[in-house]
Amino acid sequence: MRSSYTGWLLALLLGIGILLPEAAQATHVRAGEITTRRLLDGTSLKYEITLTAYYDEIKGRDAARDANQVLFCFGDGIQRQVDRVSIRPFGRGTSINTYRTTYTYQGPGTYSISARIINRNDQTRNINGGQSLEINFFVTTTISVISSLGLNSTPVLLNPPVDSARIGQKYCHNPAAFDIDGDSLSYRIATPQQSNGNDNDATACQSFPVTRYQLPNLVVPPGKTEAGASGATFTVNSRTGDVCWDSPAEAGQYNYAFVIQEWRDGVLIGEITRDVQVIVVDGPNKRPLIDPIADICAEAGTLITQGIRVTDPDGNRVLTEGFGGPFNLTPDRVAYSPPLLPPAFATITPGELVAQASPASSTFNWQTNCGQLRQEPYLITIKATDLPANRAAALNSYQSFQILLIGPRPQNLxxxxxxxxxxxxxxxxxxxxxxxxxxxxxxxxxxxxxxxxxxxxxxxxxxxxxxxxxxxxxxxxxxxxxxxxxxxxxxxxxxxxxxxxxxxxxxxxxxx
Missing domain, CATH: 2.60.40 (Immunoglobulin-like)
Structure with missing residues (x-):
């Protein structure tokens, strides 16, 4: 009996030891994506690869602080741990974590770059029956490594993928994607991914759909739209990137994914998968409303000014922000260096940190120039956020419009x-x-x-x-x-x- 008891105790301790590393690495990931930038250094096959991950700072602050490395898979059989280069606080109990490295491919081809993090944050209703902490976080970006593409970079996603929504109200998210090379973009719904094994296994780079995944609108079917029609919907606008859930039926935390496709001359040259989290709340707060904004066409050199009007049904104060390449701002509102496009950059006045009473009036300003000419229109995404006085969850609304810059006509013929x-x-x-x-x-x-x-x-x-x-x-x-x-x-x-x-x-x- 003594020998048997000792063996059982040893086995138990070993079992606990095996489990401890996984628990210590629980990072409670909310959302994220991978972007790439081709580098000019004498070889056309060297890339800067960046994972932007959004961590839960409420239920997983300590674990988030310990997540100093993440596994990157480069799509050619090579994988490595990549260091975190920055961590910045972001609203709604979230931090933005950046992991960055460079990698040189040995030859041309199509490569799927991925990153794997243990674990997602818990209680995501549409993943694994709510036991999402047991599911790792896995995102992929596919690039075409072809010399003829020149210094091609993936689009950057300028609007953070963490939002709030309210039961019975239409929810929308727009990534504010911008392609510095002027490639055209399209969008489609995807399924969040996970992988097997741990970071030392070859299978860590092999992904498959997350366990027991449902689109958010199917968790409580059939649901209904904000207008009261039977059957809630979950869609993406393939042209603008607006992802809309019309409308949530029950409170909770939900994740979904969509793909941004990059096209050049009608040929697909890359894809980014963004994994997004939305927290649905139940309460009296109503989202703010943005008046529709028409698309704009202007000659380069024109000062573009566009009025923006936001109303809040509850009379709450509102913040108005702008996202898109012309603003040259990262998701956490830091200026890009090098810039995404030649200055001058667009602004919103009054500034986006200025809370205004409803109805709120702001102005979009952009002094354009010839260095900003491109074939594709610029997509501008306006985001309005209310500030409820009763400490209820803040809600957002989006309105997108396009600006097409054309070259000025020759003069004085x-x-x-x-x-x-x-x-x-x-x-x-x-x-x-x-x-x-x-x-x-x-x-x-x-x-x-x-x-x-x-x-x-x-x-x-x-x-x-x-x-x-x-x-x-x-x-x-x-x-x-x-x-x-x-x-x-x-x-x-x-x-x-x-x-x-x-x-x-x-x-x-x-x-x-």
Whole structure:
């Protein structure tokens, strides 16, 4: 009996010893994602890889402080522990934790980079029946390592993935994704992931859907929308990235995931999975409302000002914030360095730390310039947060609008009949002002900016729409010139006496 008892005690102690490391590493992760940036250092295959993780500072503060390293898997069979480079407090009992490293790939290909953290925070209702502490946190970003893509970076996600919602009210989240390279983005719903094993196992890099996952709207079916229709919905706008749950039925903590897809010339070149947490509360507070904002089109060099009006049904004070590339601010409102785009940067006035009485009026301001020209419109996300006087959970609303910057028209075009100098009977000399509004040169691009000259018979063409670029119908291109050219003489033999001619010039240059 003595021997048996000793053996049992030893086995028990060993068992406890095996369990202790996992418990000590419980980090109570709320949300996060991985982003990458290609580096210029003599090799085109070196990347800076960043995990941004949001930790629960209420139920897991000590564990969060101990999470100094996270397992990174680079998609080529290599994995390593990566150090935390910063931890910053964030509202709602959360901290923003940044883990960053560099990695050089041995050859071109498509690689899925992942990060694994033990554990999620507990009591997430739609994961493992609420026992989510037992499920590790796993996110993936896929990149195309191809030299022809140049210094391509993944989009950055500028709005934090931690929000509050209220029973019976429509909830929305927008990541405020911005692609510094000007690639187009689309969005789709995904399933949160986990992996097997511990950090030392090869299976730690192999993911699968989290145990017993349900979309948030299916936890208490059928539910109903804010308007009272039967059947709650959970959707994503594939163009803007608005993820909306209409509407929560029961209080609690929920997670979901969605994918941001990166496209260039119609080809998918990357994907980021963002894992998001929303805390649903039951109470009388109603979310603030933002008046709709129309999309904007403007010539580069324009000072854009847009009014923003927020009302709160309960009369609470509100904060108004702006997210998007033009603000050049990280999720915790620190300026990017190097910047996401050339200055000047957008602002919201009064400042976003200024609480205003409802209805609140703010102004979006952005002095644009030619260095900010790009093919894709800029997505601006406005976020309004109420400040309930009764210490109830603050609620948010979002409103997104797009700003399309176009190059300014060439100026001061004049035409004058002149004597031909190279034969022929007729000539028309065109003159215009120098064109200086050009975007930064694109790395690796061999396409040179040009000035195109067009002609048509007659002078009946209406002025083009201010946001229409290129040439209207009926014109024929008669010359392709250097962008620095300011004059051209049309000596075509097709010019006829007594006929009126219209000329247009178009500045053409590659955009990011």
């Amino acid at each position: 004049t035409a004058q009949a002149v004597s031909p100098t190279t034969g022929g009977s007729r000539a028309i000399r065109l003159n215009w002002a120098p064109y200086a509004c050009l975007p930064p040169a694109q790395p690796g691009s061999t396409y040179l900016p040009q000035m195109l000259v067009y002609r048509k018979e007659g002078c009946t063409s209406p002025e083009p729409n201010p946001c229409q670029t290129g040439i209207t119908g009926g014109y024929t291109k008669i010359a392709t010139l250097s962008i620095a050219t300011t004059t051209y003489t049309d000596t075509s033999s097709s010019l006829r006496r007594g006929v009126s001619y219209s000329y247009r010039i178009v500045a053409q240059y590659p955009l990011p």
